[in-house]
Amino acid sequence: MRARPLCVRAGTGEEGAGEHLLAAVADSRARPLIDSTLSFDTAAEAAQRLRSHQEHGKIILTVP
Structure with missing residues (x-):
């Protein structure tokens, strides 16, 4: 490569x-443009936002 x-x-x-x-x-x-900050527990929601192209920037997942 x-x-x-x-x-x-x-x-x-x-x-x-x-x-x-x-x-x-x-x-x-x-x-970076931050779209949203979500708890790691809602990672499925974050993934759905990415798949549906609803985000307008980075999605941050916080870990407790």
Whole structure:
């Protein structure tokens, strides 16, 4: 398996863009969009949201 360039792994397709994205994340200038935070007990609900494409960001599962 060959290593893909960072720009491809970052999803930008432009050379050097991945480094800018990683720097923005490291500096807290870019933050993930959180759709919801659910208890681990409701993981089935979270999975259903993902399967039905109802989420608009990351779904966080908390562990007690």
